[in-house]
Amino acid sequence: MNYRKTKLRERKLMKKKLMGDMDVKKFEEDEEFYEIIKHLLMAIRVIFYVLNEFMIVMSEQHVKRLLTQRQITTKGLNYIYNILNQDPEHFRQRYRMYPDVFIKLCSIFREKTLLQNTRFICIEEMLATFLLIVGYNNRYCLVCDTFGRSHFTTSINFNKVLKALNTIASDMLAKPRSLPSKLKENKRFYLYFKSTRHPFHLFVSSPPTRTTRMDNVGLKPMDAEQLRDYAHQMVDFIADYYNSIESFPVLSQVQPGYLHKLIPDSAPNHPESLQNVLDDVQAKILPGVTHWQSPNYFAYYPSNSSVAGFLGEMLSAGLNIVGFSWITSPAATELEMIVLDWLGKMLKLPEHFLSTGQGGGVIQGTASEAVLVVLLAARDKALRKVGKNALEKLVVYASDQTHASLQKACQIAGIHPENCRILKTDSSTNYSISPDLLTEAISHDLGVGLIPLFLCATVGTTSSTAVDPLLELGKISKSNEMWFHVDAAYAGSACICPEYRQYLNGVEETDSFNMNAHKWFLTNFDCSALWVKDRNALIQSLSTNPEYLKNKASEANVVMDYKDWQIPLGRRFRSLKLWMVLRLYGLENLQCYIRNHIQLAEHFEALVAQDPRFEVVTPRVFSLVCFRLLPHHSNEDEGNKLNHDLLDAVNTTGKIFISHTVLSGKYILRFAVGAPLTEERHVNAAWRVLQDEASTLLAGDPVE
Numbered sequence: 001m002n003y004r005k006t007k008l009r010e011r012k013l014m015k016k017k018l019m020g021d022m023d024v025k026k027f028e029e030d031e032e033f034y035e036i037i038k039h040l041l042m043a044i045r046v047i048f049y050v051l052n053e054f055m056i057v058m059s060e061q062h063v064k065r066l067l068t069q070r071q072i073t074t075k076g077l078n079y080i081y082n083i084l085n086q087d088p089e090h091f092r093q094r095y096r097m098y099p100d101v102f103i104k105l106c107s108i109f110r111e112k113t114l115l116q117n118t119r120f121i122c123i124e125e126m127l128a129t130f131l132l133i134v135g136y137n138n139r140y141c142l143v144c145d146t147f148g149r150s151h152f153t154t155s156i157n158f159n160k161v162l163k164a165l166n167t168i169a170s171d172m173l174a175k176p177r178s179l180p181s182k183l184k185e186n187k188r189f190y191l192y193f194k195s196t197r198h199p200f201h202l203f204v205s206s207p208p209t210r211t212t213r214m215d216n217v218g219l220k221p222m223d224a225e226q227l228r229d230y231a232h233q234m235v236d237f238i239a240d241y242y243n244s245i246e247s248f249p250v251l252s253q254v255q256p257g258y259l260h261k262l263i264p265d266s267a268p269n270h271p272e273s274l275q276n277v278l279d280d281v282q283a284k285i286l287p288g289v290t291h292w293q294s295p296n297y298f299a300y301y302p303s304n305s306s307v308a309g310f311l312g313e314m315l316s317a318g319l320n321i322v323g324f325s326w327i328t329s330p331a332a333t334e335l336e337m338i339v340l341d342w343l344g345k346m347l348k349l350p351e352h353f354l355s356t357g358q359g360g361g362v363i364q365g366t367a368s369e370a371v372l373v374v375l376l377a378a379r380d381k382a383l384r385k386v387g388k389n390a391l392e393k394l395v396v397y398a399s400d401q402t403h404a405s406l407q408k409a410c411q412i413a414g415i416h417p418e419n420c421r422i423l424k425t426d427s428s429t430n431y432s433i434s435p436d437l438l439t440e441a442i443s444h445d446l447g448v449g450l451i452p453l454f455l456c457a458t459v460g461t462t463s464s465t466a467v468d469p470l471l472e473l474g475k476i477s478k479s480n481e482m483w484f485h486v487d488a489a490y491a492g493s494a495c496i497c498p499e500y501r502q503y504l505n506g507v508e509e510t511d512s513f514n515m516n517a518h519k520w521f522l523t524n525f526d527c528s529a530l531w532v533k534d535r536n537a538l539i540q541s542l543s544t545n546p547e548y549l550k551n552k553a554s555e556a557n558v559v560m561d562y563k564d565w566q567i568p569l570g571r572r573f574r575s576l577k578l579w580m581v582l583r584l585y586g587l588e589n590l591q592c593y594i595r596n597h598i599q600l601a602e603h604f605e606a607l608v609a610q611d612p613r614f615e616v617v618t619p620r621v622f623s624l625v626c627f628r629l630l631p632h633h634s635n636e637d638e639g640n641k642l643n644h645d646l647l648d649a650v651n652t653t654g655k656i657f658i659s660h661t662v663l664s665g666k667y668i669l670r671f672a673v674g675a676p677l678t679e680e681r682h683v684n685a686a687w688r689v690l691q692d693e694a695s696t697l698l699a700g701d702p703v704e
Helices: 002-018 024-028 031-037 052-069 075-084 088-095 099-111 123-133 137-147 151-167 224-243 274-288 307-319 330-346 367-386 388-393 405-413 435-447 470-479 491-496 498-504 535-542 575-610 636-652 680-699
Strands: 189-193 200-204 360-364 394-399 420-423 451-458 483-487 512-516 528-532 614-616 624-629 659-663 666-672
Touching (some): 075 099, 075 123, 088 099, 088 123, 099 123, 137 151, 224 274, 307 575, 330 528, 330 575, 367 394, 367 451, 367 512, 367 535, 388 394, 394 405, 435 451, 435 470, 451 470, 470 483, 491 498, 491 512, 575 680, 624 636, 624 680, 636 666, 636 680
Parallel strands (some): 394 420, 451 483, 483 512
Antiparallel strands (some): 189 200, 360 528, 512 528, 614 624, 624 666, 659 666
16 A cells, blocks of 8 residues: 555656646636536546556556557657556546546557557547647647647647547447536537546537638738737648658659649639648649758758748738838838848948948848849949940940849840950859959950940859959959949858958958848848948939928938839838847857858768769869769760759659759759758768769660
8 A cells, every 4th residue: 555655656746747847737727627617527437447556557558569569759658658657537637538548549549540650649649639638728839838749730630539539429429418508508519428427528619719711791801819820820830841841852843834723713702711721732832842941952052041030021021011211110221221230240341331331231132133233323323424325335244154133134224235244264263253354355345435334243153153353353343443243142141251251352342242141141032131332322323202202301311211222112121030040040150050061062072072973073162062973985965964864863853952054065063052951961862862863874875
């Protein structure tokens, strides 16, 4: 007897220790529970009587069998093990049935294949979750935390159990002999277990504040409670997506036009439930998504997402301001100035790029927009000096590695195509601009009466991360009174690390500088930071001031109106997400994040170098490796086709996604490390895929 009391005392202490995050009082203080319980017979009397000690042994054996059947790595399973070893009466008070009934019910579910263990959750946990939540809206979050499950996963398993219970209703459930009138008026439905002497009530509720559809009558598009409910579901859906992101083919495998066959031809006349929409996202949209955030994504350049960036984007969407001028939302304008000053200081940009100088920063949508606005500013500044009729004489200089957005900007700005000087690069300069070639081109243009206008240099070109020599190019631009712009859309992020800041040496000679925080800086798309040396040049080119936008603050010229720094009028509160990233991660963590990706790229580069069938084509500078598979014979056409076929074969597997470029006529494969979840194991796995597909190709017939 003393032994039994000791065991009970030990179990109570264990329960108190292991269940601290699931406060019993939070359950027992449920007023609704006590109100209903007054009218219900709470004492469960099981049909078969078993000794307490025997039940403890039986429950232990049950869990041990479960563990040997399948490895389920959840803290939920440990929780189940502990609750089954509690005093049976305590178990009944919490789960409204004795442990033997609980085990019997799980066995029935398993035998009838109504429920099945999954990779991460067992039937026992599903049922325990159901019994804790059912009838109590305020327990939901607490149960999710206790079992370490998302709301979405918990909801799915709750519904599975409910469906299984309904399936066996005729065998195990019975109507009560009587039902209090108060319960009859309640819209909930009740389950009564036959395996008790008295009807035992499982009361299931639908939250009264929860609406499954948007009402047609009295529509409130931004109802706070509905937002809270739907947002929880959406966050759970997104979190579950990230938990399972590696299960998707990285590159979408669908064919063009696939979605037209799955989506109705017209919008619905009546509202649908959010769950139906999410089901369609899962079944119809996700198969057509290329998963840029997958740890196996190595194509193009990264487009980072992060918790901080996501939260900032969520907050921006919630506030939904249109901050085109200071007065439309002073915080939006001033936070953008502050955050870009922070980032400018992290990059050690010159003082004139900060808001305290003659220039300042602005967030554009993309680097394409950034180069367009500075080209327009350069054009108008030059035309004010030499006359508006000189447009056809203006010349723009760049390399054959410069981003294609410059060509589009020239078209919009009215620069004649024949006045766009695309300087050829080669391996002798690692595909960077040759200052000698630039000087030669400028001299030729001056000799025929043309006007050098604009030079676009790059730090980290798209094809190979080439870095143009800013210091030398800056001197050439200054001596010819040209606007000097630097595109560091990708590699600018790396320059927050002292060891990579050297690649910005000479930035003090530039007129404008751009980097994309949405590429490699954990800031969700879109967020392209642009700094200019002289903000007046930008404002004079892009300013509009219609009567309906005039206000005292703007007229007094004491505030910044960002509408005059961009093409559109309206603008989003983009600085919030960048602010969140800088504050929630801090400089040191961001530097570690960048360095980790560069180390992974170094690792991949070493793997390529160790395989004699491959070659590294260009020196790796940041986290991009340019490489290719060597052909059997020194035939460029054969080599190009071989690498083209390798790219197709690798991407078709769905296991990884890489992209290509062409350098000096050679078809090159690009391996860009930068996805937020990528680890060394993903790089190793990607290399194995490349090796396997290469072996298959090389073992086949020679390429004709």
